Amino acid sequence: MKNLVDREISKDLRPYGEQSLQKSNHLSKKQTSTQVEFFSSYKEAFDFFSLKDGITVSFHHHLRSGDGVINDVCQEIRSRDFQHVSLMPSSIFPTYQGIAQLIREHRVNNIITSYCNGEVSKLVQQGLLQGDFVMQTHGGRARSIMTGERKIDVAFLACPTVDKSGNGSGMEGKSACGVLGYAISDLEYAKKVILVTDHLVESLDQHQLDGKYVDGVIVVDSIGDPQGIVSGTTRITRDSIGLKIAKDTTKLLDALGLIEDGFSMQTGAGGTSLAVAAYVKELMKQKQIRARFCSGGITSYFVEMLEEGLVDKLLDVQCFDLEAVRSSKENKNHIAISASVYGNPDEANPVSEQLDFVILGATEIDLNFNVNVTTDSFGAIIGGSGGHSDIARGAFVTVVVSSLVKSRLPILRESIRTITTPGCDIDLFVTERGVAVNPLRTDLIQKLDQAGIAHWTMPELLQIAHEMTGVPRALSFSNQVIGYVEYRDGSVIDMLYQEGFE
């Protein structure tokens, strides 16, 4: 038997070249742009690159509610009367009115995103897209772009500072937003990459976006509203139930031996998650230990830990507040990472898989620990996975924290409206009424028993919930499909339906 380089190979061996060249299963990035064009308006750039009907356009969401680029690009698409456009924003916030307007005018085929809230959700659920509404995870989005499963014709990447070579940084300029982790796969794999900035400089000392991938730069007066870019509202909860849950969670993690020198963690920016971070910090000082890294969206709480020497490194995919933006620029050990390095399942060793524990939320959870963070109980789209499924899968111990009952509705239910993250990846569910351990984790159950810490089964917690609220009435939902939830590997974990009832 001869292989691709014409050598005789024993026939029990796999010959070289049989399955193509088996290069890692992502596209080549070898074609880099040789020249960067500069424009002073969207119009010029659309003309120069001959953008047309039917294009797929991507964006990142690092300017969050303050983003001006998405709305301006949508306006240019409208003014050119484009049809059959597909949009791939990494997330969609209520201020992205331009997208809503395009949908209303029936100009949009597909929307592929990782989080969606606001009017776009409502319009999508009315069935106004001509194609699919697909909700990915942050890591899954990077994977799908890098493998070529999702193709981007042109990425418009808001970039707070750009230099004359087309290098870009989020850390400087009047619209500074910090790390640009969700933009990296778009930068490296979109057919055309256009940075949009309101701050052009001669040259940048440090940049996250490499000019070699950039085809054009649009210089405008403003890329967004600084008020909306960093909300600054990430605060530790003052709610006594949230604080109790956070305290109990910290005790639990300590009893499981997870808060030891060199550990790693991620907590979200929610009030209860931040309270866990605060209790963990207190405990670390008592125990005189350091963490190896904290990852995820970064807030001032983690910056403080870095600057107090309590953690070696922050691995940052997006900055949630101004302190995080400052630190991302100043601290060498505040390290910018991409969505792929963060949670792409194709990465050999993504940050998500190096985590000792993570604290996540849920809008609903079922008896099998399946979690919904995509819709509310009635099916209205109010969020999406973001990194939820990526991190839940990777962390050694994945904790969901929530009060057992919210607004008189149990969070724990026999069945949930939408599955975002599979129950096999959720290990602990901590509520003010007690903790449930996933029966798959016999190791954790054994440790809690040894430590004499009480825990419940999900059916037991459900009974407690029902005693508080009564048994919720079974509802008959609409079965009109409007999209689907894509798991991080590209498979489909659940369908999305029109809101409401049959």
Next chain:
Amino acid sequence: MKNLVDREISKDLRPYGEQSLQKSNHLSKKQTSTQVEFFSSYKEAFDFFSLKDGITVSFHHHLRSGDGVINDVCQEIRSRDFQHVSLMPSSIFPTYQGIAQLIREHRVNNIITSYCNGEVSKLVQQGLLQGDFVMQTHGGRARSIMTGERKIDVAFLACPTVDKSGNGSGMEGKSACGVLGYAISDLEYAKKVILVTDHLVESLDQHQLDGKYVDGVIVVDSIGDPQGIVSGTTRITRDSIGLKIAKDTTKLLDALGLIEDGFSMQTGAGGTSLAVAAYVKELMKQKQIRARFCSGGITSYFVEMLEEGLVDKLLDVQCFDLEAVRSSKENKNHIAISASVYGNPDEANPVSEQLDFVILGATEIDLNFNVNVTTDSFGAIIGGSGGHSDIARGAFVTVVVSSLVKSRLPILRESIRTITTPGCDIDLFVTERGVAVNPLRTDLIQKLDQAGIAHWTMPELLQIAHEMTGVPRALSFSNQVIGYVEYRDGSVIDMLYQEGFE
């Protein structure tokens, strides 16, 4: 159609859970050791972990010719009269006499390594192994361990400094060797991991080997001979032919637009490669540009570039000299990477694929640009891929530099004894008599033509060589197989045969 979490999915979609959980195709690292045992002899460790006949043992080669651990472990294996042992050292140097002795005593089944030189080569070629002799690449070795394709029962990892928690560093201690990049996959995936050190400290400020993967530490008087650990012999060639090749290569790279602000490169530690680095450095100063990173085995030449501000980062998988060892400890931007991050084809974005150009060597090259760095022209095993195939595949432009004729034998041949790296991954072959461009790279040919730089075809260069040496006599080699060359993806690119003739 229902998916694994029991949700109804449209039948044109791929259901979640169909192909297992599609976790990235490497083993889980979740099982970390809870306790580190300390021993004062190999004997104690062998007893404690009940090591037996038939085990597969791995080592790294960062102590190079000075390694004492491999020989000591082999001695312990002999004294216990073990049979059917398999060995996975990342490379084999002539000083690893212990391995040779085990082979002579017919105790060895398989040897899997990425480089082999010295007596072990000779014995293996006599057919003294009971199983296979497999030559991998550095990136392929990491891949095969991380996917579970190759299983290690116990890794004995020489470690110049270890602390009481089992963390290890190569950067300190009397046997300091710097970065331990080839040890990381063994550390994370071997069933048992034993560090061997001659310098135990209370605690380490920085460590590359994480104690959480470590099962045991053996503290001995000496892990090796400092004289042999860092040879200190990496010097720029003084040979006028080598200098001409290096100068021509640099001009060529510049004409191709590869030496521009923000470029990245790797050159080996060979004399001609280092001369290229020196000429490139000179050119960078003239052009007042900086490189983004230099990678690979790191020498003092790259440390100088880092400390003079000519390069942003060194991405270091192994240190070749004492200056590199010092810098790896002192410079924040001298970054230790693993063999996987360096060149594992399963990584989404390994360093190898971020390189603009690389300078590599060859012992032979054929008309299709296939390169041999594994055997000499007669089939004697004298080296191996190391990172050759990994980097050749990844870099945007891969250059092989060599004099056209060595010791009156042409390096360029119609057919070569062993294919290490496929010709499709080699772009330029630079000799003192001219440069050949791979016809696959029409883009490079066009640029050279535009720049008015002469280039030849391989048949033209072959004719020049034959005019110098005469046409080499066709030889009839042994067809007795003794092993094979494994390409980085695990497929087989060539067989290895007994040395000599039929």
